[in-house]
Amino acid sequence: MAKRKIIISTRNVSKAFGKQQVLKSITLEIYKGEIFGFLGPSGAGKTTLVKQLVGLDLPTDGENHVFGKKMPSLPTMERIGYMAQSDALYEELSAKENMVFFASLYGLKGQHRETRIRKVMEIVNLTDHLNKLVSNYSGGMKRRLSLAIALLHEPKLLILDEPTVGIDPVLRKSIWNAFEELKKTDATLIVTTHVMDEAEKCDRLGMIRDGRLIAVGTPEELKHNTSSANIEEAFLIYGGAEA
């Protein structure tokens, strides 16, 4: 882990909505080519943090740097693929039309656009449903299409907010395989989750509770340091609960 390139550097970031403190002085570095997971219960501040990394939200204190640029920065945003918790699709359009639209926003056109659309649809296993209206998609299909759109412009940094919610175990496995494939292309992935067994698959984990980053490390390290058998136990110990 010694000399790895830093992709994201979060420095003393705090965020308050009115009187409510959502993020409390978070400092963190994420390296190139790793799958980094933010683990924590809902309401812990995961979404607020990743939104800041995407450039859609501003910290009240501290700074986020992505690819060496202070966020938000439009040129940097172009290199990020973001998938929010909501599917964010146009239901009255077909999957293909949704993809063509979002691809055009990133300047993809012509043959290259077609190739990319085919490629990402293969990754999420939706090739047969390309011309279906999104309103006829099931919940899981929408989630996968949403992921496919985030992959369209070959981003070097993928930020995925709860990517596998509502997806069955078989598909979840195939999506994680896709993540591993992306990792091989030197892409960095940031995933938020509240599912403990999913957290095990990340290279490194950041545990978040009540807006505080309570622990960072590989799943093995976290378990070893707390001498616990699984991530859930480790989370409880870091969170201050008696095991």
Place this chain on the structure above:
Amino acid sequence: MRIAALVIRILRQFIRDKRTLGLMIFAPILVLTMMHLVFSGDAYVPKLGLVDFPEPLQEQLQLEGAELTDYDSISKAETDLADKQIDGYILFENQAPSIVLEGSDPSVNSAVMKWVQEAFQPLQQNSLSKELEIEFFHGSADMGQFDYFGPVLLGFFIFFFVFLIAGVSFLRERTTGTLERLLSSPLRRWEIVTGYVLGFGIFTMLQATIIAAYSIYILGMLMEGAFGYVLLITLFLSLSALTLGIFLSAFANNELQMIQFIPIIVVPQVFFSGLFNLETMSSWLSWIGPLTPLYYAASALRDVMVRGYGWSDIYPDLLFLSGFSVLFFILNILALKKYRSI
């Protein structure tokens, strides 16, 4: 490129949503047709009773244009009046005529009064025998209420539907999260608003052409000026409706809350747009008129359709309308700052 993608997407969504498409085109056509039928119907024929009316006198009067019944006593006429068989009855006592009206419907009252004045004209024609000659600077004797209301209604419907549909579709963009996705792409804030303006602009042109052509060529709404000017005015009006609708959608959390803007923002504009005479309005209210886009559009549409004026007379109104659009456009870009600061 990015704006073009947005425009194509908006137009695609329109084509997919057949029902909304139909609403925007056929609802105004339906309402305009009904207004046409209501206001252009035949003039009301008053029903009157004549009580003990001297025969020689009847011959002197112009009695066409009303249904007349002869009564020989007041009490019979009164019974019929109470049963709404007649609208009024005319007495002739002490060498002077008098009239009793049923009186509950003002429009019937004025129709009766008008008829009575015309009928009794021969009696008064002793000295002033010359008939007054009337010339029309604009319009004509057979211009109906519909011709005067028409231009305002045309503007109103376009404003109303563009405001609502644009507001709701932008609201959906926010609530479904697609706006967030747009803003996580390199798309600029002004590009989003411009895309919406162009996409809806193209669609509104189509809508305005159909509605205006229907009103003028099929319903026969008065049209003195050039059709092109009508389209130009409706385009400017719809741009202000569009930018206002998108802007206000930022203050609504769901479709119902968007609809709540109709009685607050849209309907009041009708009262200040010249559908009713602004000069008779209380002065503490009439200042609102010049603050509403419909006020300028209605004035310009009337100038073209009723008075046959051209560019030199309507451009100040168009200037005001584009002023509204520019103002709302900028407000929109600022409102989007809430989602992304750059």
